[in-house]
Amino acid sequence: MKILIVGNGARESAIAMKLKSDKRISKMYFAQGNATTDSIGQNVYEDSVEGLRDFAIKERIDLTIVGPEAPLVAGIVDEFKAHNLKIFGPRKRTAELEGSKAFSKKFMQTHNIKTAKAVVFDAYQEAIDYVRTQPFPLVIKASGLAGGKGVVIADDLAEAESTIHQFMIERIYGDAGIQLVIEEYLRGFEASIIAFSNGEKLFPCIPVKDYKKAGTGDTGPNTGGMGSVAPSPEFTEEHHRDFEENILKPTLEGLHAYNIRFKGFIFFGLMITENGTYLLEYNMRLGDPETQSIMALLENNLFDVITDCLAGNDIELKFSDKKAVCLVMCSGGYPRQIETGFEIRNIDKVHESQVLFAGARMKGDKVVTSGGRVLSLVATGDTFEEARKKVYEDARTIHFDYETYREDIGKF
Numbered sequence: 001m002k003i004l005i006v007g008n009g010a011r012e013s014a015i016a017m018k019l020k021s022d023k024r025i026s027k028m029y030f031a032q033g034n035a036t037t038d039s040i041g042q043n044v045y046e047d048s049v050e051g052l053r054d055f056a057i058k059e060r061i062d063l064t065i066v067g068p069e070a071p072l073v074a075g076i077v078d079e080f081k082a083h084n085l086k087i088f089g090p091r092k093r094t095a096e097l098e099g100s101k102a103f104s105k106k107f108m109q110t111h112n113i114k115t116a117k118a119v120v121f122d123a124y125q126e127a128i129d130y131v132r133t134q135p136f137p138l139v140i141k142a143s144g145l146a147g148g149k150g151v152v153i154a155d156d157l158a159e160a161e162s163t164i165h166q167f168m169i170e171r172i173y174g175d176a177g178i179q180l181v182i183e184e185y186l187r188g189f190e191a192s193i194i195a196f197s198n199g200e201k202l203f204p205c206i207p208v209k210d211y212k213k214a215g216t217g218d219t220g221p222n223t224g225g226m227g228s229v230a231p232s233p234e235f236t237e238e239h240h241r242d243f244e245e246n247i248l249k250p251t252l253e254g255l256h257a258y259n260i261r262f263k264g265f266i267f268f269g270l271m272i273t274e275n276g277t278y279l280l281e282y283n284m285r286l287g288d289p290e291t292q293s294i295m296a297l298l299e300n301n302l303f304d305v306i307t308d309c310l311a312g313n314d315i316e317l318k319f320s321d322k323k324a325v326c327l328v329m330c331s332g333g334y335p336r337q338i339e340t341g342f343e344i345r346n347i348d349k350v351h352e353s354q355v356l357f358a359g360a361r362m363k364g365d366k367v368v369t370s371g372g373r374v375l376s377l378v379a380t381g382d383t384f385e386e387a388r389k390k391v392y393e394d395a396r397t398i399h400f401d402y403e404t405y406r407e408d409i410g411k412f
């Protein structure tokens with residue numbers, strides 16, 4: 001079997017490492033990959049849907065797995081299916097559940113999925129008139145994809161008005177800001193649940209906690225994710241029942257009502273408040289850095305569960321009882337201005353954790369930084385403290401110029 005994995009993050013490295021030992025897989029290709037994937041497969045410098053399709057035809061790829069949202073929203077699954085290429089992920093129309101917050105909010109409202117109260121706007125003046133009648137804080141979201149930056153929690157009317165102006169008039173995120181979703185602010189803690197879909201049913205993984213803020217103690221700007229732990233210690237059985245009843249079940253009913261029977265991943269971004277579990281958003285893919293912690297605990301053969309889902313078979317996911325901690329090491333300055341090209345030293349001295357590269361690439365026989373989130377360190381233990389000790393010991397061993405990471409991942 002030849003596999004193609006689309007994406008370059010530590011998420012894709014985690015998928016690759018999980019598939020690596022499978023004897024049925026003869027070769028793995030990565031578009032565009034990173035230093036991890038370069039050492040266990042072949043990186044392919046192609047990123048357009050058409051380029052990837054031609055590559056998959058030429059190399060007779062047996063299965064393609066898509067990591068990031070952009071190719072899904074661009075229709076990679078439709079294109080591959082049109083050429084009889086096997087691919088795990090939703091079609092373009094289904095990926096709109098992530099690609100359009102207006103569409104996903106309407107979906108949630110139509111199918112009675114527990115979510116924040118919200119109104120969708122296409123016209124600037126109507127949005128402005130609306131926020132003048134609302135209490136604060138208020139959440140303002142650009143409907144389209146904005147690389148995780150299109151959500152602003154406005155503390156007062158002035159901030160709300162200027163955000164609406166930036167999104168709809170200045171178009172700081174381009175077409176993503178043509179439509180807005182304006183919603184009530186929910187106070188609580190967040191959890192991520194990712195489920196496999198076999199077209200008929202959804203099979204959720206253990207809940208994960210993602211650390212979104214750049215700084216220790218949840219300070220500083222939002223990032224793509226500075227670490228994760230699984231299973232989320234905050235998410236109780238009761239939260240889970242609430243999730244199943246008010247989010248998972250009506251989501252599946254909604255998908256069927258729209259005649260959507262996709263095979264891929266669906267990610268539920270949850271906010272747990274005093275009044276229970278709310279759905280903030282869907283992502284139609286695996287999360288990063290959630291995947292790193294999930295893969296560390298998943299006991300199933302990943303290739304088997306994906307092939308079973310593609311065949312429409314039911315799966316039974318099994319997770320270890322251990323705790324997983326994933327720590328993300330970043331280039332100084334991330335998520336703002338960064339410098340790259342620095343050698344990552346002492347990788348061979350890491351003993352306790354798995355090193356999963358992201359913004360790191362091979363330069364000759366050296367590994368150098370090439371992005372904001374450079375690598376993930378992942379370890380498991382009987383307790384979070386044990387797993388935490390391992391990743392932090394290894395983080396102190398690895399060195400690159402201007403490295404930075406949070407000190408409190410997995411600390412409760």
Ligand code: AMP
Nearest residue numbers: 116139151183184185186187269280281
């Ligand atoms: P989203 O892309 O919709 O998940 O929003 C990104 C982040 O903004 C979430 O992970 C939350 O931290 C925050 N957020 C989104 N919606 C709300 C809300 N209604 N109340 C409070 N925080 C929110």
Ligand code: GLY
Nearest residue numbers: 210225287288289
């Ligand atoms: N960690 C959240 C995401 O992948 O979007």
